[in-house]
Amino acid sequence: MTGCYDDGALRAGLDSELSAEALRAQQDHLAVCPECRARHAKLKALADQTAALLDIAPPNVPVALAALRRRIDRERLALTGSRSFHPPSLRRSVPMTSTRIWRPWMGWTAALTVVLALLAFPPVRAVADQLLNVFRVQNVVFVPITRERIEQLQQLNFDKQTLFIAPPKQTSGSSEMRTVASLSEAAALVGFTPAQPALPGPRSSAEFAVTDRSTFEFQVNVESARELLRLAGVNDVTLPDALGAAPIVAEMSPAVSARYVGDGYEVMLVQGVSPQVTLPAGVEMQQLGYAALRMLGMEPRQAAALAAQIDWRTTLVFPFPADISSLRQVSVGGSPGLLVSGEHQGERRQSLYWQRGERFYVLAGRGLTVEAFLAMAESVR
Amino acid sequence: MAEHESDGALLERLRRGDEAAFEELFVRHYATVYRVLYGLTGRREAAEDAAQETFLILYQRPPASHQPLRPWLCRVALNIARNALRSERRDAARVERAAQAPTAADPSEAAERAEERERVRAALATLPQRQAHLLILRHAGLSYAEVAAALDLAPGSIGTLLARAERAFAEVYARHLSAGRAEQSPGKRVQP
Numbered sequence A: 001m002t003g004c005y006d007d008g009a010l011r012a013g014l015d016s017e018l019s020a021e022a023l024r025a026q027q028d029h030l031a032v033c034p035e036c037r038a039r040h041a042k043l044k045a046l047a048d049q050t051a052a053l054l055d056i057a058p059p060n061v062p063v064a065l066a067a068l069r070r071r072i073d074r075e076r077l078a079l080t081g082s083r084s085f086h087p088p089s090l091r092r093s094v095p096m097t098s099t100r101i102w103r104p105w106m107g108w109t110a111a112l113t114v115v116l117a118l119l120a121f122p123p124v125r126a127v128a129d130q131l132l133n134v135f136r137v138q139n140v141v142f143v144p145i146t147r148e149r150i151e152q153l154q155q156l157n158f159d160k161q162t163l164f165i166a167p168p169k170q171t172s173g174s175s176e177m178r179t180v181a182s183l184s185e186a187a188a189l190v191g192f193t194p195a196q197p198a199l200p201g202p203r204s205s206a207e208f209a210v211t212d213r214s215t216f217e218f219q220v221n222v223e224s225a226r227e228l229l230r231l232a233g234v235n236d237v238t239l240p241d242a243l244g245a246a247p248i249v250a251e252m253s254p255a256v257s258a259r260y261v262g263d264g265y266e267v268m269l270v271q272g273v274s275p276q277v278t279l280p281a282g283v284e285m286q287q288l289g290y291a292a293l294r295m296l297g298m299e300p301r302q303a304a305a306l307a308a309q310i311d312w313r314t315t316l317v318f319p320f321p322a323d324i325s326s327l328r329q330v331s332v333g334g335s336p337g338l339l340v341s342g343e344h345q346g347e348r349r350q351s352l353y354w355q356r357g358e359r360f361y362v363l364a365g366r367g368l369t370v371e372a373f374l375a376m377a378e379s380v381r
Numbered sequence B: 001m002a003e004h005e006s007d008g009a010l011l012e013r014l015r016r017g018d019e020a021a022f023e024e025l026f027v028r029h030y031a032t033v034y035r036v037l038y039g040l041t042g043r044r045e046a047a048e049d050a051a052q053e054t055f056l057i058l059y060q061r062p063p064a065s066h067q068p069l070r071p072w073l074c075r076v077a078l079n080i081a082r083n084a085l086r087s088e089r090r091d092a093a094r095v096e097r098a099a100q101a102p103t104a105a106d107p108s109e110a111a112e113r114a115e116e117r118e119r120v121r122a123a124l125a126t127l128p129q130r131q132a133h134l135l136i137l138r139h140a141g142l143s144y145a146e147v148a149a150a151l152d153l154a155p156g157s158i159g160t161l162l163a164r165a166e167r168a169f170a171e172v173y174a175r176h177l178s179a180g181r182a183e184q185s186p187g188k189r190v191q192p
Helices: A007-014 A020-032 A034-054 A061-078 A087-091 A110-119 A124-134 A147-154 A183-190 A222-231 A285-295 A300-309 A370-379 B007-015 B019-041 B044-060 B069-089 B092-099 B107-126 B129-139 B144-151 B155-184
Strands: A139-145 A164-173 A177-180 A203-211 A214-220 A248-252 A255-262 A265-273 A276-278 A315-321 A327-332 A335-344 A347-356 A359-366
Touching: A007 A020, A007 A034, A007 B155, A020 A034, A034 B107, A034 B129, A034 B155, A061 B019, A061 B044, A177 A183, A183 A203, A183 A255, A214 A222, A222 A285, A285 A300, A327 A347, A327 A370, A335 A370, A347 A370, A359 A370, B007 B019, B007 B069, B019 B044, B019 B069, B019 B107, B019 B129, B044 B069, B069 B144, B107 B129, B107 B155, B129 B144, B129 B155, B144 B155
Parallel strands: A139 A315
Antiparallel strands: A164 A214, A177 A203, A203 A255, A214 A248, A248 A276, A255 A265, A265 A359, A327 A335, A335 A347, A347 A359
16 A cells, blocks of 8 residues: 555554644545454553553642742742742842952943843853952842853854944043051041941951042943844844934943951942943933843843833842852841852851942951851841 | 733733732643653652742842743743652652552542553653653643754754654653563462
């Protein structure tokens, strides 16, 4: 007999996994071909037997859902309202900020920082830490980003050096930290009284330093920024020419850094006031924010809604890689903060970023348990 | 009648923090995930635990809305079950529970069912992993396209692979069945 079917086609026919036309042709053939009919019957018997053996009693879905709900609530509670278990964190603006000495490329507006940050993404874990360490902003919005999107962005054929017409430069003040003898000396220089943590044990040494007020400027190459968006598949944003027409100015406020070393631990607390960013006239931050969210892979409608809610002048969009387990939101004296924890060469390290009023705090520690570390953060007054 | 909202639309809502969307996805796909996990573990409790883990991951880290959800859920479930089974093998005591929890009214019928479940599980464990996964996913209700996506197979090859897997399964199941009968034969039972 010609036109016979192989087992695969007959098996697919049993499951109606063929087009209607192919299925009809197969049935017509089976009607006239005893050999295929016999194989078809045998395949059907095997399929039925397998189905019967693999058949199980259906689960109780409402009970399972209730059990999962309880677990989610329990875990949420255990983390004291800290790490969010779902995307609502995305719309929750978490007051916080960051620190470390200003680096040349830091003077970036909130939205476009994301563009740069994403380009500098690998390895993701390191970047998560680095991102928070290099920007001083008043708010952070967590935006989940998938591995696939991260990979896509990493593979863009784009030279990030071309993003600037004029690379970031310091126009006033000093970005260097100056060592001072005591916190009271630091207070006199920066104009506010720095808070102190309760240390986990006697300290063997303490160092204090201040960063002066300073101003940075940089100018964007709009054509290059547009090319970047195009490469990333973001075609529904037109960056205004005005973005590159004048320098973007970032004014950094003074900050105080204190480092304490004791038996088996080392902590560093940096505190200061958030910077001010000034954009060229005619540039809408919201539009840049929208572009950044689209870069992260967000759908247009969602990105538009979120972009409208955020004060982009003071907000850092933090791409939150879906599988980072060492990051979580925590509560510090009632304020939400972001905890980055991990091990480095067998030693526990944590960094925590939070904000109280206009002041930002960054606490970094090593040699402490997470609990002891968080307790110390709570003690910062 | 209310319009049936696609998985993609629900995922989009879930990503925006819509709890109702999560519940809808849970109700829609829990039974499938549970069936897959039951097929792998052979036990209700283990399947429930792993299904809960699977949906917790969906809740915490939903996939992109364009990604077909059932294959994604099944891949997550297969990974969870694999890890669970691996750690379980280290804990021999728990294997003892494998044939427990009879549910039928008649105890002898329940024991028989438990034995059959154990034979099915043992037969699936004897098959090459891909064949076992293919059978479990297909018989949990996934379409050929979904099975192909979950197991990284060509959609056009599923019919052939499935026919082969069902034949292999029937053979190993029959072997387990006759081995079981030999063990239960009266002559053997009275052995001191």
